[in-house]
Amino acid sequence: MKFRTNLILLLFFPVFADAQHLPDSLRNAYVNAPDDITQYNIGKYLYDYYEESNIDSAFYYAQQCLQLARKNNEVLAEAYYMDNTAYQLIGLGKYAEALQYVLDVFKIVEDPKNERQSSWQLFSRPYHGSNRLLLLAYTHHMFAIIMRETQNTEQEILHYKEARKIAIEIKYPVRQMLASMNLGRSYTTVNKLDSALLYETEAEQMTLKSDYKKYLGQVYVQLGIIHAEKNNPSLSLEYFHKGVAISKEQNNMSGLSNSYFFLGQYFLARGDKDSALFYSMQSLQTIKQLGVVRWYRVNLGTVYESVYRAYKMRNQTDSLLKYQELTLLVKDSLYRSRIKNLTAFQAVTLNEQLRLQNVEKDKISYQNSIRTRVFLGSTGVLLLLAFIFYRNNRQKQKANTRLEKTLSELKATQSQLIQSEKMASLGELTAGIAHEIQNPLNFVNNFSEVSNELIDEMNAELNKGDINEAKAIAHDVKQNLEKINHHGKRADAIVKGMLQHSRAGSGQKEPTDINALCDEYLRLAYHGLRAKDKTFNAKFETAFDETIGKINVLPQDLGRVILNLINNAFYAVTERKKLQQPGYEPAVTVRTQKNNGVVLITIRDNGTGIPEKVLDKIFQPFFTTKPTGLGTGLGLSLSYDIITKGHGGQLQVETEEGKFTSFTITLPYKP
Amino acid sequence: MKILVVDDETDVQTLFEQRFRREIRDRQMEFAFAFSGEQALSYLNEHAHEAVLILSDINMPGMSGLELLGHIKQKYHKPPPVVMMITAYGDEENYQSAMRLGADDFLTKPVEFNLLKEKLKTIA
Structure with a gap:
């Protein structure tokens, strides 16, 4: 059975690897699969294909595989696709739902009873060790990504490290490589560039040795960013270009949009107008293929902004205005949905906290009933009781640690929400700003037009020889120029105010x-x-x-x-x-x-x-x-x-x- | 012809005085200015029947141009003067309210002065 599935995949592979587009026949094979395991295997292939190239299709096949595994009681396969569903949900910005999936997977994979609950293949590299532990590493990785997207860097690093540690213990290099790849990014975020370079280089070396190169593009992008931060522009540029090439080859649209985006940023920073525009536009085209992704770092909003900045540098007013509007529009809607999603995320973490508090309460009432029995009972029970107290205490400590963890997560979420609130208020201001700028601009246009007419009249008066009238007109023109200047400054102040409002603030009084x-x-x-x-x-x-x-x-x-x-x-x-x-x-x-x-x-x-x-x-x-x-x-x-x-x-x-x-x-x- | 211009932007006065420089000089038109709806009403009270045409902005703090229009058309003058509304928000809703309240015309900012001159000449 397995042999047949592999054969089908082998037959199709060369066709769509070249064409970049999956032939309908594979989707037909999926729909017409003779049994569940064949359908699962084709679905799995389709998921891998879409994982980084189209978010809606990837989400669909993750859900399909999840249902198939659940139907056949393949617990670990089900858990694996719960993780994959969570990954696509994060990309869609739905942190609360993603977190719920990941917490549920933790319950499954932390239970040793589930060690042998799957015969279906999980990861794309065959593995003969403990799939449960490999899945545990994968789940830590997923949890870390949720923490990254909700700006909780401390937790993010902790869980990538856990994933990497397990991967090393169970000898599964791909998992270790992916954890190191992301650790490189996390350490760049906290500006520990040497650690970042160490991890990212490890990921690069491991990928080059392996035949699994799907994420090599992302590794190159991160190396490019690290070298840019370390003031090594030529090396940085080289890595970004390598990122483009390999991402194309691997059909990794996510990696490709990132490579183009950071190339755009690179040239924007250096004032190279043409290259900045070219790569920003390439990034825009690529990200549109991915679907509506809400990744924190590169999304439609940041990409539009990059295009807008490129046009601004080129002084192309029409395109500039078009993309400025698109940037504001998309960013505004992204921030709105981000606030909504973070609030829902907050509610899930809050529920988790309440659940832990309830566990605590139950424990206290349990202790009280035991105390009553001690009062009535014999001293022999005391010994047993001491043991129960000891155990309860240990459990309480555990619950406390988890409570503290949840609390720190809550705090991080809150700081993120505060940032979102700032952005939302900017969005609310946009309409007011547009109106406020329109008024002074009307004056600038009107006063300059009327001054033009006045100059013609003044010339006519001079030809007639009426010096006094000409002087009177000149006085009016001067007054108009002052008005133009005044209203120009007024518009300028409004734009400056707007920029100040959106800036994070220098923290300086x-x-x-x-x-x-x-x-x-x-x-x-x-x-x-x-x-x-x-x-x-x-x-x-x-x-x-x-x-x-x-x-x-x-x-x-x-x-x-x-x-x-x-x-x-x-x-x-x-x-x-x-x-x-x-x-x-x-x-x-x-x-x-x-x-x-x-x-x-x-x-x-x-x-x-x-x-x-x-x-x-x-x-x-x-x-x-x-x-x-x-x-x-x-x-x-x-x-x-x-x-x-x-x-x-x-x-x-x-x-x-x-x-x-x-x-x-x-x-x-x-x- | 006497025209009352109502707008909360004070520079509108200078602008109109220059745009209609020739008309004012030749005494074809005479302008008065008010910088809020309230000011416009008190001007109209003191100078009853003087202004034959009122040009009013809609979006002003306090009494809005639409409220002013309602007051003028219902309470103050018989026959009421011609009222043209000017607004930066040239939307359907504002337009409908202005028309319902009896506005004689509706212009959108930025004002096209040549167009406005033509309109004023047909009224005069």
């Missing part, structure tokens, strides 16, 4: 004009909401203390807080307006004030106010009163941290339900 900052974000928030909701309207007023001058703050972070508070204020007045109370006029006021060594920024709205019962929760992470999908629940907690921890200030709230809310930021101020 800079002398900042607080009034200008408040004014800028007030206008952006207003127009952003206005563009999203045409019916939205509210009065906004500013009362600025002009004596404040510049004070030392983290401008991006403080801007984010002000934006968040203003957005909340506008939201509250909109909600109250929906109640249609007669005579209600929505109004938001931003006031600044210098006062005895502190600067106060007050954002007040006459909206719905905050009910007393939730008032003590509003600064907690993930608390939100907005309907699902409208708020991350991180805005205020993030704001609170920025003001108290980042600036040593205070964030206070005053509110009356149904009447008003007023947030006051107090910043210490050294003249």
